[in-house]
Amino acid sequence: MISDFFHPNVGGVENHIFMLSANLIRRGHKVIVITHSHPPDRVGVRWLLPGLKVYYIPFPAIASSATLPNYFTFLPYFRVIIAREHIHLIHAHASLSSLGQEAILHAHHLGVRTVFTDHSLFGFEDAASILTNKLLAAALKNVDAVICVSHTGRENTVLRGQLFEMSEDSSALVVRPNVYVIPNALVAEQFTPATKPVSSETIYIVVLSRLAYRKGIDLLVATAPRICSAFPNVNFIVGGDGPKLNDLLQVRERHLLQDRIELLGPVRHRDVRDVLVRGSIFLNTSLTESFGIAILEAACAGLYVVSTRVGGVPEILPHDMISFAKPEEDDLIRALSEAVAIVSKGQHDPLEAHQKVKNFYNWGEVAERTEIVYDAVVKSEQKDLWTRMQRTMELGPFAGPIYTIILVVDCLFFLFLEWLMPRHDLDFVQMHWEHHNFRHVVQ
Amino acid sequence: MSSEADGWNKVLWERQPFPDNYIHPHSFLSSLRRNPNFKPYTYWPLVLLCCAITQHLATIFTFLAVFVRLKERWLDARVLLWVSIVSFFGGYAMYEILSYSNPVRDAFTRSNTIKSSLLVFLALMGLSPVLRTLTAATSSDSIWALSACLFFLNALLADYSSMKPVRQERLTSVLSMNAAISSSVVLASRLPDDLAVFALVLFAVQLFALFPILRHQLQVTPQVAQILFTLTLCVLSFALTLPLSVSVAYIYAGISITVTFVAPGVLVWAQKYKNEIRGPWDVAVPRLN
Numbered sequence: 001m002i003s004d005f006f007h008p009n010v011g012g013v014e015n016h017i018f019m020l021s022a023n024l025i026r027r028g029h030k031v032i033v034i035t036h037s038h039p040p041d042r043v044g045v046r047w048l049l050p051g052l053k054v055y056y057i058p059f060p061a062i063a064s065s066a067t068l069p070n071y072f073t074f075l076p077y078f079r080v081i082i083a084r085e086h087i088h089l090i091h092a093h094a095s096l097s098s099l100g101q102e103a104i105l106h107a108h109h110l111g112v113r114t115v116f117t118d119h120s121l122f123g124f125e126d127a128a129s130i131l132t133n134k135l136l137a138a139a140l141k142n143v144d145a146v147i148c149v150s151h152t153g154r155e156n157t158v159l160r161g162q163l164f165e166m167s168e169d170s171s172a173l174v175v176r177p178n179v180y181v182i183p184n185a186l187v188a189e190q191f192t193p194a195t196k197p198v199s200s201e202t203i204y205i206v207v208l209s210r211l212a213y214r215k216g217i218d219l220l221v222a223t224a225p226r227i228c229s230a231f232p233n234v235n236f237i238v239g240g241d242g243p244k245l246n247d248l249l250q251v252r253e254r255h256l257l258q259d260r261i262e263l264l265g266p267v268r269h270r271d272v273r274d275v276l277v278r279g280s281i282f283l284n285t286s287l288t289e290s291f292g293i294a295i296l297e298a299a300c301a302g303l304y305v306v307s308t309r310v311g312g313v314p315e316i317l318p319h320d321m322i323s324f325a326k327p328e329e330d331d332l333i334r335a336l337s338e339a340v341a342i343v344s345k346g347q348h349d350p351l352e353a354h355q356k357v358k359n360f361y362n363w364g365e366v367a368e369r370t371e372i373v374y375d376a377v378v379k380s381e382q383k384d385l386w387t388r389m390q391r392t393m394e395l396g397p398f399a400g401p402i403y404t405i406i407l408v409v410d411c412l413f414f415l416f417l418e419w420l421m422p423r424h425d426l427d428f429v430q431m432h433w434e435h436h437n438f439r440h441v442v443q
Numbered sequence: 444m445s446s447e448a449d450g451w452n453k454v455l456w457e458r459q460p461f462p463d464n465y466i467h468p469h470s471f472l473s474s475l476r477r478n479p480n481f482k483p484y485t486y487w488p489l490v491l492l493c494c495a496i497t498q499h500l501a502t503i504f505t506f507l508a509v510f511v512r513l514k515e516r517w518l519d520a521r522v523l524l525w526v527s528i529v530s531f532f533g534g535y536a537m538y539e540i541l542s543y544s545n546p547v548r549d550a551f552t553r554s555n556t557i558k559s560s561l562l563v564f565l566a567l568m569g570l571s572p573v574l575r576t577l578t579a580a581t582s583s584d585s586i587w588a589l590s591a592c593l594f595f596l597n598a599l600l601a602d603y604s605s606m607k608p609v610r611q612e613r614l615t616s617v618l619s620m621n622a623a624i625s626s627s628v629v630l631a632s633r634l635p636d637d638l639a640v641f642a643l644v645l646f647a648v649q650l651f652a653l654f655p656i657l658r659h660q661l662q663v664t665p666q667v668a669q670i671l672f673t674l675t676l677c678v679l680s681f682a683l684t685l686p687l688s689v690s691v692a693y694i695y696a697g698i699s700i701t702v703t704f705v706a707p708g709v710l711v712w713a714q715k716y717k718n719e720i721r722g723p724w725d726v727a728v729p730r731l732n
Contacts, residue, residue, distance in 0.1 A: 121724040151453050155472050156724040175471070180463040183455040214726065222731045288726040310727050315455045327727040360456035369463055 002103040003093035004066050006035040007048065010269055012293050013094050013119050016184055022050045023367035030432055032085055034078075036060075036067050036099060051433035055081055057099070069098040069135070071105065071406050072413055078106050079417055084428045089113045089374055095120065095132060101139040105407070108142070108388065109414045113377045116140060117147040118157045121290040121311050133160040138403045141391045144377045145178040147370070149291045150312030154181050156290075178376070182369045183316070184291050186300060188358035193302030193350035194277035203234045203343055205336070206279035206303065208267060208294060209286070211242030216285030216308060221247045222329045225255040227336055234340060235260050239267040239275050276301040280343045280350075283336070287327060289313050295322070300357040302350025306339045308332070321353055385411065476721045483714060489707035491666060494673040495603040497703050498658060501676040502650050503594055503623075504695050508683035509646065510630050513639050523642040527649055531560070534649075534657050541660040563648065571641035577632040586629055593626035602655065616655070623651035 001021055005013040021031040037043040037056040046054045057077050059067045082090070090107050092100030095118055107114045116139070123129045140146060140161040148154040157163065157179070164173040198204070205227075209215045221244075224236055238248060238261060245263075252261050267275055276282070282298035284307040289295075292313045295305050299321055307313050309324040316322075323342075325335035342348055383391075392407055393400040451459055451467045459465070512518035535556075578586060602616035627647030631640045661672060677699055684692040 123725055124720050150455055152723050155475070155722065159472075159475075159720060159722075175466055177464055179466070181455070182463055216727075216729055218731060219729045285729075287729060288724070290724075308727065311724060312455075315453055317456060318454075326730075328730040329732050365458070373463070 001031065001033045001091050001093065002035070002097075002100050003033075004036055004061070004097040004099050005094055006033055006054065008038060008042065012184070012291075015293075016117075016119065017093055018048070018052070019185070019187070019363045020367060020370060021052050023363045024371070025050050025052065025435075026364075027367055027371065029371075030085075032081075032087070034081060034099065034103070047433070051435060053085075053433070059099075066096050067098050069101075071102060072410065074099060074102045075106050075410065075413055076417055076421075078103060079110065079414065080421070080426060082107075082110050082112055083423060084426050086429070087112055089115065089378065091115045091117065091370075093117045093119065095122070095136050101135065104139050104143050105410060106414070108382065108385075109411065111382065113374075113382070114143045115145045115147065115373060115377060116143045117149070118153060119149055119290060121153060121156050121288055122160060124160070134399060137161045138392070138395055138399060141395065141403075142383060142388045144380065145180060145373050146176075147180045147182050147373060149182070149184050150315050151181055152312040152315065153290045154179055178380075180369075180373050182366055182373070183361065184293055184296075185361040185363045185366045186293060186296050186357075188300050188354065188362065191273050191276065191297050191300040191354075193354050197350075198278070198280055200344070200346070201233060203231070203281065203340055204237055204279035205234060205281045205283050205306075206237045206239070206276055206298070207283045207285075208239040208272065208275060208298075209284070211238075211240050211244040211248065213244065214287055215242075216287045216327060217242075217244035217247065219285040219308070219327060219329060219332055220283070221251045223332050223336065224261060225251060225257065226329075226333055228255070228257050228260045230333075230337070231340055235262070237262045237264065237275065237279055239264040239272075241266040272297065273301060276303060279303055280348075281306060281336075281339050284308065284313075285327070285332070286310060286313075292316055296357060296361060300354055302353050304339050304343055304348045304353075306332075306335050317357075321348075321356070472722075474723050478717055478719045479721050480719070481717065484707075484711050486707055486711050489710065490703060491669065492603075493703050493707055494669055495658060495662070496598075497699055498673050498676050499598060499601050499603070499655075500695070500699060500702065501673075501680040502654060503598060504680040504684055505676075506627070506647060506650055507594075508680065508687060510627075510643060511687050513634055513643055516635070520636070520639040520642040523646060524638070527642065527645045531649055531653070534653065538657050538660055541663060564645070567644055567648070568641055571637045571644065574628055574631055574644065575634065575637055575640045578629060579632070583633060586633060590626045590630050593622045593629070597623040597626065597651070602659075620652055620655070624648065627651070 001017050003013065003017055005011060006017055007014060017033065021033060024031050032053045032055065033048075034055045034057060036059040038061070043056050043058050046056065048054055055077075057074070059073075061067050081087075087110075090103050090112055092103050092114065093116075094100060100116070104114045104116060122132060124133065137160070140163060146157060146161070146163065148157050158175055163176045163179055165176050166172075167174045207220060209217075211217050220238075227234055228236070248261070248263065252258055252263070264275065276298055280303060282295065282303040282305045284292065284295050284298075284305065286292070286308060287310060289311040292307070292311075295307055295313065296316060299305050299317055305317065305322040307322060307324060308327045310327065314324065323335040323339050325331040389404050389407060392404045395403055449467075451461055451465065451470075453467075453470060509518065509523065513520065513523065597619045600615040600619035600622070602613060602619070624647060627644060631643045631647075634640050634643060661669065664672075681692055681696060684695055
């Protein structure tokens with residue numbers, strides 16, 4: 001697994017990589033993770049709990065844990081690590097991770113197959129998106145498989161990365177056959193519902209998100225006073241921090257709702273479940289969401305969910321567990337009123353919801369489906385250098401030649417490294433953590 | 444969720460009887476919308492809107508012609524001064540007449556306007572000796588280059604938008620005015636005597652700070668009036684530039700014609716390449732009451 005986003009950072013991508021690696025190890029594979037270092041001293045090789053070896057490469061990170069995009073500085077480290085660990089396949093995560101995209105570029109020198117997972121949705125219009133999309137299209141031209149976390153995510157990735165090929169009879173452009181949809185999952189045991197039922201007189205609506213524009217806090221600020229005045233027995237619990245905290249504080253003061261809207265500030269990941277079980281309804285007002293793991297965590301903890309119908313959210317839960325609203329104030333009020341009615345009548349059973357979500361999403365299944373992808377990739381044919389160069393040239397009149405030159409220089413750099421640090425001098429890894437050995441020793 | 448005929452659902456919570464890379468032919472990219480907000484441009488209305496740019500270019504070249512004449516002492520500074528004062532009052536009167544429909548003026552604003560214009564006039568008069576020696580240490584070549592860059596910036600960033608009911612000041616329009624005033628100050632410092640400096644800078648303030656406001660108002664007038672006004676300005680600036688340098692005059696004429704007639708044509712032709720993609724992945728715009 002190669003990504004910029006890993007432990008000790010906390011987030012959706014990081015969690016996904018860790019859980020997927022843990023489950024693949026449980027299925028008997030050997031997994032290592034390569035990521036960048038964190039100051040002051042998290043550099044080098046570390047081990048994480050279920051036998052996961054993590055390499056922290058000494059690259060400095062700029063904004064929000066992403067490293068600077070470059071094409072060649074990662075190659076020496078990559079070559080040495082992949083060769084000494086006898087790796088067969090690399091799996092890169094997150095389109096904003098330059099380590100991942102570089103790894104896809106370098107992998108073919110060592111005969112290693114590549115898989116890429118895209119976790120987020122991007123637009124097409126602003127300058128940052130245009131640049132990132134072009135870089136992504138270049139990286140994905142020669143990747144062996146692409147995994148997306150939702151159907152909407154797949155449509156978005158296919159359009160952004162231009163994952164089209166000429167069909168066999170050269171008549172039209174069709175989507176590549178190696179784009180898969182494998183959803184995220186969650187550990188259901190960490191999000192069990194409340195053991196004793198919440199009081200039915202007051203209904204608590206829980207909101208847990210970063211308080212930023214992208215998460216639709218403007219909608220929350222507009223609807224909270226109206227809901228509080230329409231339903232005297234409904235209170236809000238808002239957790240999280242961000243630039244829009246001031247707006248919430250102001251609306252609370254303006255309408256004198258200090259005892260109806262409780263602001264918790266930043267909530268740590270291990271305390272999320274305790275906050276969730278205090279409520280009966282979870283409100284998500286995001287303006288864009290590729291999967292919505294927070295919604296799943298809330299549904300798993302037994303809450304009824306109200307969410308805006310954006311991105312991949314319509315695909316994750318059946319209709320009886322979630323109410324959708326357009327990202328408009330009036331529609332959100334309608335959906336919340338519906339949710340309050342359902343919960344007051346007791347039509348939503350938290351324990352049943354928990355069981356359902358437990359069956360829908362689990363990491364074992366995700367690992368199994370990912371293994372099928374790996375299998376298909378390993379069995380397919382590796383493209384040779386000439387094909388790669390031709391495919392890269394198809395990128396366009398300017399980007400094509402530029403990326404082909406990068407590819408060729410990369411090959412030359414690799415040959416230089418083969419001469420400078422020959423393979424037989426490398427320190428190959430002889431032993432790895434084997435769980436049955438550990439059990440044998442311990443018993 | 445939408446259930447398709449062959450049993451494929453666009454859901455993630457249920458494992459489908461299809462492999463993970465199955466793409467359903469009908470529902471894939473079914474919510475993709477191409478160019479939903481497409482309002483096609485037509486040629487002649489675009490040409491009319493481009494008249495604002497032509498007027499601006501005309502004012503720049505008029506200013507440059509006046510500057511060269513002042514420098515060569517072919518124009519008396521006092522004549523220019525009287526022209527500035529008369530055109531200020533004329534322009535102000537026209538502005539009042541044109542904004543008759545929405546009178547934001549009352550006695551207080553009017554007296555404020557008179558007060559501030561008087562203040563600017565006297566301040567410039569007091570500052571002109573200082574301005575004359577501003578760039579004494581710089582050679583003329585760098586002055587011409589600097590002035591050209593600043594005028595280019597002014598033309599690039601000027602506010603060419605059509606009449607809006609409330610005129611918002613954008614950062615770029617303030618920047619463009621600043622560029623023009625800096626350029627004229629820098630040019631004025633090459634002039635031989637104080638009165639000429641004062642006259643030129645006053646003329647510049649009128650042309651680049653006050654005239655754009657009037658130009659905005661003029662866009663409410665009927666089309667014939669606008670075209671006539673643009674034509675007058677262009678002919679005037681061309682006539683002023685021609686005796687000074689034939690090549691510059693023809694270059695200016697070329698630029699004017701390109702901007703007014705060729706550029707809209709290119710924009711209309713390029714519309715066929717417009718490819719705006721909208722879908723469920725876009726960041727939604729929240730609608731609040």
